[in-house]
Amino acid sequence: MKKVAILIPASPNPAFFSQIAASALALSRLNWRCWEPTVYAFLGGEPDFDALEAWRPYLRDTMMSFVPASLSNAHRFYYAQIDSLFRCAPIDADVLIRMDADTLVVRNFEDLLDFVVDTNSVAGVTAHFPFPTWPGVTPRQSWMGLSYLLTGRSIGFEHAYSLPPTDSSQDAWTTPFYMNDGVVVFAGSVFADVVAHYLRLRPNLMDRLPDPYFSGQIALALAIAQAGVRSCALPMRYNFPNDELAEARYPEELDDVCIFHYLRTHAFDRHKIFASASAYHEFLELPLTGSNKVFQSCVATLIGSEYPFTVTDAAPVARPKMASVPSKPAIPRQPPGPQRDMPADELSAALAESEHADLLRELVNISRTAFGFFVDQFTCTINYPWVAARLENLGAGSRVLDVGAGVSPMPLWLAGRGVLVDTVDNHPIRRTLPPAENWNAWGFLDYQQLHPNVASHHCAIAEFSPVSRFDAVYSICVLTHMPRATREDTLRRCHGWLRSGGRLLLTIDLIPATDFLWNRSEGREVEPLLAHGTIDEFLCQLTCVGFQLNEARVLRTPRRSRTGLLLIDCTAT
Numbered sequence: 001m002k003k004v005a006i007l008i009p010a011s012p013n014p015a016f017f018s019q020i021a022a023s024a025l026a027l028s029r030l031n032w033r034c035w036e037p038t039v040y041a042f043l044g045g046e047p048d049f050d051a052l053e054a055w056r057p058y059l060r061d062t063m064m065s066f067v068p069a070s071l072s073n074a075h076r077f078y079y080a081q082i083d084s085l086f087r088c089a090p091i092d093a094d095v096l097i098r099m100d101a102d103t104l105v106v107r108n109f110e111d112l113l114d115f116v117v118d119t120n121s122v123a124g125v126t127a128h129f130p131f132p133t134w135p136g137v138t139p140r141q142s143w144m145g146l147s148y149l150l151t152g153r154s155i156g157f158e159h160a161y162s163l164p165p166t167d168s169s170q171d172a173w174t175t176p177f178y179m180n181d182g183v184v185v186f187a188g189s190v191f192a193d194v195v196a197h198y199l200r201l202r203p204n205l206m207d208r209l210p211d212p213y214f215s216g217q218i219a220l221a222l223a224i225a226q227a228g229v230r231s232c233a234l235p236m237r238y239n240f241p242n243d244e245l246a247e248a249r250y251p252e253e254l255d256d257v258c259i260f261h262y263l264r265t266h267a268f269d270r271h272k273i274f275a276s277a278s279a280y281h282e283f284l285e286l287p288l289t290g291s292n293k294v295f296q297s298c299v300a301t302l303i304g305s306e307y308p309f310t311v312t313d314a315a316p317v318a319r320p321k322m323a324s325v326p327s328k329p330a331i332p333r334q335p336p337g338p339q340r341d342m343p344a345d346e347l348s349a350a351l352a353e354s355e356h357a358d359l360l361r362e363l364v365n366i367s368r369t370a371f372g373f374f375v376d377q378f379t380c381t382i383n384y385p386w387v388a389a390r391l392e393n394l395g396a397g398s399r400v401l402d403v404g405a406g407v408s409p410m411p412l413w414l415a416g417r418g419v420l421v422d423t424v425d426n427h428p429i430r431r432t433l434p435p436a437e438n439w440n441a442w443g444f445l446d447y448q449q450l451h452p453n454v455a456s457h458h459c460a461i462a463e464f465s466p467v468s469r470f471d472a473v474y475s476i477c478v479l480t481h482m483p484r485a486t487r488e489d490t491l492r493r494c495h496g497w498l499r500s501g502g503r504l505l506l507t508i509d510l511i512p513a514t515d516f517l518w519n520r521s522e523g524r525e526v527e528p529l530l531a532h533g534t535i536d537e538f539l540c541q542l543t544c545v546g547f548q549l550n551e552a553r554v555l556r557t558p559r560r561s562r563t564g565l566l567l568i569d570c571t572a573t
């Protein structure tokens with residue numbers, strides 16, 4: 001069995017003992033096949049010995065380290081126990097997870113542990129918001145200043161905070177790889193290197209921040225950058241807060257939560273719910289909503305309707321049993337309705353921000369004229385003109401393929417410029433003219449009825465055989481709806497269908513604020529997240545089948561969008 005060490009900083013009092021006991025119990029009830037978890041608690045401050053005696057029966061399998069009092073006195077904001085978990089972690093673990101006491105693992109995640117080992121990476125969910133900065137200093141300036149001052153080098157801004165306001169600009173919400181430290185997963189191979197940097201950086205940050213409480217998260221980000229280790233921004237399911245913003249922004253992630261972070265205290269007191277039978281039952285009966293409700297139901301399923309601890313009784317009553325995962329979906333949602341036309345204010349905002357406003361305006365007009373709407377999806381105001389700008393110079397008579405055309409203005413825009421377009425789509429719904437109220441971007445449309453330069457094929461891309469080679473192939477928001485094997489096969493076919501030097505343009509949906517490809521199609525999971533793949537894996541697939549990458553742009557949290565966006569421009573070699 002491979003070893004995963006779960007490192008929890010805590011204070012030695014009943015609240016923390018109860019949370020760690022609940023965590024350990026939940027872990028013992030998951031079906032571990034290849035991994036053996038061990039909980040390590042690092043306890044700082046004066047111990048409550050009576051509480052320790054009462055909780056000891058439920059912490060028998062927990063490694064407990066008491067941090068020296070001198071350290072606790074010397075370090076504010078609980079950094080004596082937090083730094084100690086890094087300093088005194090076991091050296092033989094394959095994976096180490098720094099985990100807050102107010103987290104609860106509710107689903108097995110061995111595939112993630114394997115992924116972290118295989119990629120030698122540090123993985124976590126990016127922080128929700130920027131840390132507080134000095135007056136007049138932006139978060140970006142603050143990052144740059146701290147990085148130069150403490151590491152002597154610049155720092156990249158490739159990631160995105162995970163809970164930006166819907167109308168935030170892309171630039172204001174970019175960040176280095178800065179994780180919410182409720183759950184941070186380290187491959188054993190990189191842990192010592194990152195920790196050496198962290199332990200030097202963290203104390204030096206204290207006097208340089210308006211709120212030194214954030215020194216740990218920031219030091220970890222700087223340490224990961226300085227160590228140069230691989231990072232991976234995970235979806236919210238691996239550190240899901242009981243937070244209304246998170247549940248509104250990431251409803252799909254809430255369906256698949258692996259680890260809850262029950263840090264918000266407005267609905268219940270995290271220090272009490274596992275600390276006594278009465279508080280536990282009171283919690284299970286609370287009329288909760290959203291993520292709190294899902295958390296409550298996971299606790300009931302995993303830990304049980306009976307309080308599992310007898311803290312006044314010496315004999316432990318908690319007996320591990322295997323638990324099934326919660327049923328889905330977590331929160332009932334409206335099925336997707338008919339497509340609305342993009343409202344005027346949204347379109348004005350998109351035009352104001354667009355790098356290709358003229359092209360966007362043209363595409364909107366074509367779409368409204370042909371279909372009666374321009375799809376109300378902010379990413380389409382980015383990806384349609386982005387592709388159009390790269391095909392603008394194709395001469396009349398050039399040949400282009402649209403993979404998964406759906407209902408889109410792109411084939412008509414190209415056809416209007418004299419380009420000969422083939423469209424392929426296998427959707428079971430056939431869109432017959434005239435356009436109806438219930439149309440959206442999905443479906444098979446025979447574009448030839450609208451322009452003679454387009455030939456439309458109602459089949460899966462694997463069944464398509466072109467009559468001659470193409471000058472360019474593009475595919476907008478399609479490849480992530482295919483399982484990985486179909487996607488790889490499609491890329492291989494596209495390479496074979498392009499003339500040498502032909503362009504492949506792809507726009508790919510991402511799970512926002514992460515490195516992962518969107519793995520749902522029309523509300524259903526295409527395949528498990530880790531099987532579906534990451535941005536890096538996708539780029540590798542492209543080069544493996546013979547494409548040369550010209551540009552790969554990642555927009556992790558485009559405004560007003562459910563998904564992130566990866567824009568790829570490559571050439572067939």
Ligand SMILES: C[S@@+](CC[C@H](N)C(=O)[O-])C[C@H]1O[C@@H](n2cnc3c(N)ncnc32)[C@H](O)[C@@H]1O
Nearest residue numbers: 404405406408425426427441442443460461476
């Ligand atoms: C999200 S829609 C995008 C439509 C269009 N490209 C756009 O951006 O407006 C995805 C389309 O891809 C099509 N599609 C998915 N897998 C496909 C496959 N294997 N072969 C052909 N079409 C496929 C679907 O039927 C659907 O119409």
